[in-house]
Amino acid sequence: MSSELDGNPERVPKPSRDGTPPAKPAGSPRELDGNPEKVPKPSRDGTPPAKPAGSPRELDGNPERVPKPSRDGTPPTKPAGSPRELQGKVAVVTGASRGIGRAIAVALAAHGARVVMNYLHNQAAAAEAAAAVGSAGVLVHFDVADVEAVTRAFKQIVSNEGGVHILVNNAGVAVNVLTLGAKDADWQRALAVNLGGAFNCTRAALRSLLHAPGGGRIINIASVVGEMGSAGQGPYAAAKAGLLGLTKTWAREYASRGVTVNAVSPGFIETDMTAAGLSPERRAEILKAIPLGCVGTPEDVAAAVVYLAGSGAGYVTGQVLRVNGGLLM
Numbered sequence: 001m002s003s004e005l006d007g008n009p010e011r012v013p014k015p016s017r018d019g020t021p022p023a024k025p026a027g028s029p030r031e032l033d034g035n036p037e038k039v040p041k042p043s044r045d046g047t048p049p050a051k052p053a054g055s056p057r058e059l060d061g062n063p064e065r066v067p068k069p070s071r072d073g074t075p076p077t078k079p080a081g082s083p084r085e086l087q088g089k090v091a092v093v094t095g096a097s098r099g100i101g102r103a104i105a106v107a108l109a110a111h112g113a114r115v116v117m118n119y120l121h122n123q124a125a126a127a128e129a130a131a132a133v134g135s136a137g138v139l140v141h142f143d144v145a146d147v148e149a150v151t152r153a154f155k156q157i158v159s160n161e162g163g164v165h166i167l168v169n170n171a172g173v174a175v176n177v178l179t180l181g182a183k184d185a186d187w188q189r190a191l192a193v194n195l196g197g198a199f200n201c202t203r204a205a206l207r208s209l210l211h212a213p214g215g216g217r218i219i220n221i222a223s224v225v226g227e228m229g230s231a232g233q234g235p236y237a238a239a240k241a242g243l244l245g246l247t248k249t250w251a252r253e254y255a256s257r258g259v260t261v262n263a264v265s266p267g268f269i270e271t272d273m274t275a276a277g278l279s280p281e282r283r284a285e286i287l288k289a290i291p292l293g294c295v296g297t298p299e300d301v302a303a304a305v306v307y308l309a310g311s312g313a314g315y316v317t318g319q320v321l322r323v324n325g326g327l328l329m
């Protein structure tokens with residue numbers, strides 16, 4: 001696959017890029033409740049879905065869906081798929097100032113979670129993202145690659161918020177370089193942020209996650225690049241492949257303590273990371289490789305995270321959920 005994945009494809013205008021939130025956040029509470037206000041999303045080829053997306057009866061035909069008990073046997077406080085099913089949960093989302101992390105923070109808050117939103121350089125974007133999340137969000141500045149800063153930050157978060165129930169390791173940087181020309185710093189930076197960052201945050205949050213009522217959740221944002229490789233992105237691909245190894249390892253290490261650990265592996269998603277221009281020819285070539293024929297949005301990824309964070313995914317661990325339009329099957 002090309003070096004443009006996760007790093008350099010053409011921008012497709014999306015509502016959230018200009019700083020204004022989309023009309024409704026992905027995974028909006030109304031999406032799951034069959035509310036008549038909800039307008040069914042047309043399918044990618046323009047034909048309307050037979051049933052409203054996310055209709056409660058869509059998947060099991062059972063009108064009397066019974067809330068699933070949580071893993072430790074205690075009943076969930078809210079029914080599965082409830083718009084507020086994450087109420088009372090504290091989520092930490094790293095790299096929440098922009099792009100996918102911002103959309104995840106908005107979506108988790110829309111489902112009732114309190115969201116601790118990490119950022120590093122971009123304070124203005126972080127403030128705007130926090131405003132989009134509203135009173136459920138709180139900003140925390142630290143570098144996920146800095147072990148001491150991460151340790152300090154999580155101590156503070158646990159003390160302020162009473163614990164961490166959901167950790168989304170999303171912060172990442174694209175490092176686009178051919179191996180022959182790669183500098184030591186390229187390699188180290190890609191590993192330190194994309195892989196080391198997730199390790200640092202998970203280790204710092206684990207004790208709290210182990211005590212999360214109903215079971216803790218760790219969701220790692222990996223990449224299709226880590227699964228299939230990408231010419232010109234060796235260090236980044238290695239880091240993302242490593243993240244899948246950590247996902248499965250942590251799933252095994254902490255399953256007995258009620259913590260589920262999964263990865264979401266996005267394909268070609270419209271964000272700053274993928275914002276550099278492309279010729280129309282190159283763009284058409286990339287889109288040709290995506291069966292759904294379009295790039296994804298941060299909200300597409302956020303919807304997968306909401307699912308994995310919710311009680312409906314209580315029996316899902318060690319998995320890689322691909323959100324890539326069929327680019328890799």
Ligand SMILES: NC(=O)c1ccc[n+]([C@@H]2O[C@H](COP(=O)([O-])OP(=O)(O)OC[C@H]3O[C@@H](n4cnc5c(N)ncnc54)[C@H](OP(=O)(O)O)[C@@H]3O)[C@@H](O)[C@H]2O)c1
Pocket residue numbers: 005006007094095096097098099100101118119120121122123125126142143144145170171172173174193197221222223224265266267268269270271272273274
């Ligand atoms: N976009 C895609 O096509 C795509 C595809 C597959 C996977 N992904 C993955 O999805 C995740 C989000 O990507 P994105 O496209 O949303 O990227 P983005 O728009 O470039 O945003 C990156 C986010 O990570 C934060 N960040 C970067 N380095 C950090 C550090 N050392 N400590 C704390 N925060 C840091 C940034 O914070 P500041 O704004 O403060 O700098 C920003 O909030 C990444 O892990 C990426 O690898 C993206």
